[in-house]
Amino acid sequence: MNNKKGVLLINLGTPDAPTPKAVKTYLKAFLSDQRVIDYPKWLWQIILRGIILNVRPRKVAHAYQTIWTEQGSPLRSISYEQANALQLALSEHAIPVEVGMTYGNPSISSAIDKLIEKGVDDIIAIPLYPQYSATTTAAAFDVIAKDFMRRRILPNLRFINSYSHHPEYIKVLAQSIEQYWQQTGKQHLLMFSFHGIPKRYVSLGDTYQANCQQTARDVADYLGLNNNQWMLCYQSRVGKEEWLQPYTDKTLEHLPTTGQKCVDLVCPAFSVDCLETLEEIAEENKSVFLDAGGEEYRYIPALNAQPAHIEFLSQLVKANL
Numbered sequence: 001m002n003n004k005k006g007v008l009l010i011n012l013g014t015p016d017a018p019t020p021k022a023v024k025t026y027l028k029a030f031l032s033d034q035r036v037i038d039y040p041k042w043l044w045q046i047i048l049r050g051i052i053l054n055v056r057p058r059k060v061a062h063a064y065q066t067i068w069t070e071q072g073s074p075l076r077s078i079s080y081e082q083a084n085a086l087q088l089a090l091s092e093h094a095i096p097v098e099v100g101m102t103y104g105n106p107s108i109s110s111a112i113d114k115l116i117e118k119g120v121d122d123i124i125a126i127p128l129y130p131q132y133s134a135t136t137t138a139a140a141f142d143v144i145a146k147d148f149m150r151r152r153i154l155p156n157l158r159f160i161n162s163y164s165h166h167p168e169y170i171k172v173l174a175q176s177i178e179q180y181w182q183q184t185g186k187q188h189l190l191m192f193s194f195h196g197i198p199k200r201y202v203s204l205g206d207t208y209q210a211n212c213q214q215t216a217r218d219v220a221d222y223l224g225l226n227n228n229q230w231m232l233c234y235q236s237r238v239g240k241e242e243w244l245q246p247y248t249d250k251t252l253e254h255l256p257t258t259g260q261k262c263v264d265l266v267c268p269a270f271s272v273d274c275l276e277t278l279e280e281i282a283e284e285n286k287s288v289f290l291d292a293g294g295e296e297y298r299y300i301p302a303l304n305a306q307p308a309h310i311e312f313l314s315q316l317v318k319a320n321l
């Protein structure tokens with residue numbers, strides 16, 4: 001008898017509300033994960049609970065308030081849109097799709113419960129991180145593994161660990177940029193801004209930087225861009241350690257002084273628009289660029305639930321049936 005397949009779409013997670021209290025709960029779970037911050041646990045917990053969780057939630061809650069919608073956090077509401085659209089795209093195979101977040105709600109465990117309730121015994125887990133990183137992809141796997149520890153009967157599991165250079169993904173991403181340029185009638189310097197990670201993690205073997213470089217180069221090649229027409233940077237640095245460089249904010253501050261006054265940003269590490277794109281890139285970094293003398297700054301939206309993105313995800317699922 002064939003196994004019944006189901007899809008678990010995974011993303012990072014987001015607070016339940018844009019309040020300091022809810023943000024504190026979310027950051028506590030997220031920043032306590034040793035995959036994300038690998039300092040000695042006892043030392044880090046003193047810093048986290050003693051300083052960071054008393055200062056950061058207020059500031060970050062304010063940032064969340066600027067992007068919150070009637071549907072709640074964009075990361076969560078767009079993830080549900082993706083799941084509904086993907087389930088529809090897979091309807092001929094009757095494959096249920098559920099959303100699970102590594103931190104916060106809906107949890108990965110609740111998503112696995114729902115799939116099992118629907119009779120699924122073969123789960124295809126897709127962390128929506130095109131570029132592999134231990135900080136995100138492996139962290140998601142850890143949560144699945146932990147969930148499985150409480151189950152007597154384990155479903156089959158297929159885990160898609162990255163798709164940074166999948167030809168169809170490159171095509172969909174490149175075409176979304178092309179369409180943006182066609183609709184606006186203009187093309188500026190293209191800045192690929194990926195979420196950063198500490199440089200040390202790459203030295204320890206994380207393939208994230210190589211994956212980011214591959215995505216950016218493949219998309220630039222698809223678009224026929226020469227080396228002066230695109231660049232790669234890393235955003236969202238946290239803490240005092242050196243992260244992957246060049247930094248997005250420092251680069252945007254510098255670009256206008258070199259005569260580069262117009263820029264288009266795309267953030268391929270984010271499959272879904274979220275705090276780091278809608279606030280940090282589309283607002284905060286825009287001000288950095290314009291204040292430094294830049295003239296035109298545009299953010300190209302994430303792939304979100306765009307039909308071409310959903311079609312790519314459904315191909316990824318079908319290839320794993």
Ligand SMILES: C=CC1=C(C)c2cc3[nH]c(cc4nc(cc5[nH]c(cc1n2)c(C)c5CCC(=O)O)C(CCC(=O)O)=C4C)c(C)c3C=C
Nearest residue numbers: 012013014015060075133135136195197238269274275276
């Ligand atoms: C401090 C360490 C962090 C690492 C390493 C990191 C890697 C990483 N994160 C994403 C995707 C997202 N990060 C988001 C928010 C966010 N990230 C960090 C820290 C690290 N991320 C923090 C503290 C926060 C919360 C906001 C803040 O306090 O500044 C989000 C957005 C969530 C939302 O609710 O909208 C995403 C998505 C990737 C892809 C990545 C490494 C590859």
Ligand SMILES: [Fe+2]
Nearest residue numbers: 012195236276
């Ligand atoms: Fe992050």
Ligand SMILES: [Fe+2]
Nearest residue numbers: 236275276280
């Ligand atoms: Fe940020």
